[in-house]
Amino acid sequence: QKEVEQNSGPLSVPEGAIASLNCTYSDRGSQSFFWYRQYSGKSPELIMFIYSNGDKEDGRFTAQLNKASQYVSLLIRDSQPSDSATYLCAVRGDSGAGSYQLTFGKGTKLSVIP
Amino acid sequence: NAGVTQTPKFQVLKTGQSMTLQCAQDMNHNSMYWYRQDPGMGLRLIYYSASEGTTDKGEVPNGYNVSRLNKREFSLRLESAAPSQTSVYFCASNVKGSYSNYGYTFGSGTRLTVV
Numbered sequence: 001q002k003e004v005e006q007n008s009g010p011l012s013v014p015e016g017a018i019a020s021l022n023c024t025y026s027d028r029g030s031q032s033f034f035w036y037r038q039y040s041g042k043s044p045e046l047i048m049f050i051y052s053n054g055d056k057e058d059g060r061f062t063a064q065l066n067k068a069s070q071y072v073s074l075l076i077r078d079s080q081p082s083d084s085a086t087y088l089c090a091v092r093g094d095s096g097a098g099s100y101q102l103t104f105g106k107g108t109k110l111s112v113i114p
Numbered sequence: 115n116a117g118v119t120q121t122p123k124f125q126v127l128k129t130g131q132s133m134t135l136q137c138a139q140d141m142n143h144n145s146m147y148w149y150r151q152d153p154g155m156g157l158r159l160i161y162y163s164a165s166e167g168t169t170d171k172g173e174v175p176n177g178y179n180v181s182r183l184n185k186r187e188f189s190l191r192l193e194s195a196a197p198s199q200t201s202v203y204f205c206a207s208n209v210k211g212s213y214s215n216y217g218y219t220f221g222s223g224t225r226l227t228v229v
Contacts, residue, residue: 008154032217034217036217042222042223043204043220043221043222043223044157044204044218044220045220046217046218046219049217088156088157090217092217100145100208101147101159101162101172102217102218103159104149104156104157105156106154106155106156107156
């Protein structure tokens with residue numbers, strides 16, 4: 001059973017601060033890693049993906065991957081109240097059937113305080 | 115470009131009733147998925163279809179059936195609804211291939227209550 005673990009939070013940060021969200025995964029064969037943002041009552045929205053060790057930056061978001069430690073993180077710089085949402089970590093393996101299913105963590109709820 | 119369209123958005127069923135949740139995508143994606151999302155449980159895979167003509171069970175398939183009608187459409191059926199199936203259901207799709215690093219595109223969800 002593949003597992004993806006996240007701290008459920010809530011994680012509270014002041015506006016303008018850096019929010020750090022963490023995720024660990026159990027399957028060493030995992031290939032790609034995704035971060036989704038989900039506002040209350042809405043569907044998940046893809047914000048970042050990463051598949052190589054190291055950092056990947058996109059605007060205020062940075063994804064970090066360490067495959068040796070089976071750890072992936074998301075940093076949000078200059079956090080805004082509009083970043084308040086639940087962040088889902090997802091991991092993709094290879095089912096062998098040509099479908100690349102994602103296994104999701106339970107999500108970390110982020111609250112950015114004005 | 116509509117992406118992934120789910121119908122209905124809301125539904126209330128009585129225990130024992132049946133219904134079909136519809137999902138259609140217009141992105142020419144090969145693979146489609148049905149998840150349920152419950153508080154404290156995260157997203158759990160019910161069934162998936164790697165490509166047209168194939169379906170497979172996910173983590174929580176009991177009480178559900180699926181049909182991949184064509185490349186665009188993937189439906190989820192509850193034959194005899196139970197209160198434990200009260201949840202938010204999401205359909206998703208993605209491309210197929212070894213070098214696909216793109217995640218899912220999700221539909222807007224169906225909020226189902228079984229009383």
